[in-house]
Amino acid sequence: MNPNVQTFFDPATFTATHLVSDPATGVAAIIDPVLDFEPKGGKLSTTSADAVLQAVADQGLSLAYVLETHAHADHLSAGDHIRRRTGTRLVIGKHIADVQRVFAPMFDADDVPTDGRQFDILLGEGDSLPLGELTIGVLHTPGHTPACNSYLIGDAAFVGDTLFMPDYGTARSDFPGGDARTLYRSIQKILALPPATRVFVGHDYLPAGRSDYRWETTVAAEAADNVHVGGQASEDGFVAMREARDRTLAPPTLILPALQVNIRGGALPPASPSGKVFLKLPVTFA
Ligand SMILES: [Fe+2]
Numbered sequence: 001m002n003p004n005v006q007t008f009f010d011p012a013t014f015t016a017t018h019l020v021s022d023p024a025t026g027v028a029a030i031i032d033p034v035l036d037f038e039p040k041g042g043k044l045s046t047t048s049a050d051a052v053l054q055a056v057a058d059q060g061l062s063l064a065y066v067l068e069t070h071a072h073a074d075h076l077s078a079g080d081h082i083r084r085r086t087g088t089r090l091v092i093g094k095h096i097a098d099v100q101r102v103f104a105p106m107f108d109a110d111d112v113p114t115d116g117r118q119f120d121i122l123l124g125e126g127d128s129l130p131l132g133e134l135t136i137g138v139l140h141t142p143g144h145t146p147a148c149n150s151y152l153i154g155d156a157a158f159v160g161d162t163l164f165m166p167d168y169g170t171a172r173s174d175f176p177g178g179d180a181r182t183l184y185r186s187i188q189k190i191l192a193l194p195p196a197t198r199v200f201v202g203h204d205y206l207p208a209g210r211s212d213y214r215w216e217t218t219v220a221a222e223a224a225d226n227v228h229v230g231g232q233a234s235e236d237g238f239v240a241m242r243e244a245r246d247r248t249l250a251p252p253t254l255i256l257p258a259l260q261v262n263i264r265g266g267a268l269p270p271a272s273p274s275g276k277v278f279l280k281l282p283v284t285f286a
Helices: 047-058 079-086 096-106 180-191 219-225 235-246 255-262
Strands: 004-010 015-021 027-031 034-038 043-045 062-067 089-093 121-123 128-131 134-140 149-153 156-160 198-201 216-218
Touching: 004 047, 004 198, 015 047, 015 156, 015 198, 027 047, 027 128, 034 047, 034 255, 047 079, 062 079, 062 128, 079 089, 096 255, 134 180, 149 180, 180 219, 180 235, 198 219, 216 219
Parallel strands: 027 062, 062 089, 089 121, 156 198
Antiparallel strands: 004 015, 015 027, 034 043, 128 134, 134 149, 149 156, 198 216
16 A cells, blocks of 8 residues: 655745655654744744645544654754644654754754654654554665655655755755765665655755756656766765765755754744743854
């Protein structure tokens, strides 16, 4: 049996949120939900996440988990919002602790224990969870971040920010704890899956020459055509390309707001004594 997959695309952050469900039982998981954030005014909104929850309700699904593929640097996670709204469990890679140990000190986030306890279930390579009559399998696929997981459910692989669509390539590997060679090796694990495996990516950024957002491809298409790793591209060649390209990339617009929320499982920092909530902006001379 293979899962049903419905994708919600957020054009503000180019993020694909996937709602995956077991057709036999209706048990479902939401992968990488977005908490909307308008940085100029500091305005949060749950519009995107609530649209996914409405689909869960409309289809009579039973939400079992929010699955995070990693601690995102380009959007805030709605994981905590969905947990508080539904009682679902929040799942992420067990190496999230490594990510927290880097970023909690960056924000002097003394309220953030760096052991992953903000999440309900921590999964590593080879772990599994039931999704109704289906099974969620885990590939640890670091490189973009140390904690990146890909989730395998039936014939579908949810690869987060490892591979993107074949005509766009791969994710950057220059964040703290990221590594191009590690990313290449993680991608080989994905490319070793059965060729017909459906691949659902975490973002689509519209490469030159394409105007419609896409988020679903196959292992066969990635292996043959991915512009960074397809056609049996060599490890050394990939590393040189990836590192050169990463040197040209600016930080994501939302990296500072996103990380301080996402290392808290999508929760906001504690309120100040006056009841207001602030995000921090660490400043340094370049
Ligand atoms: Fe990411």
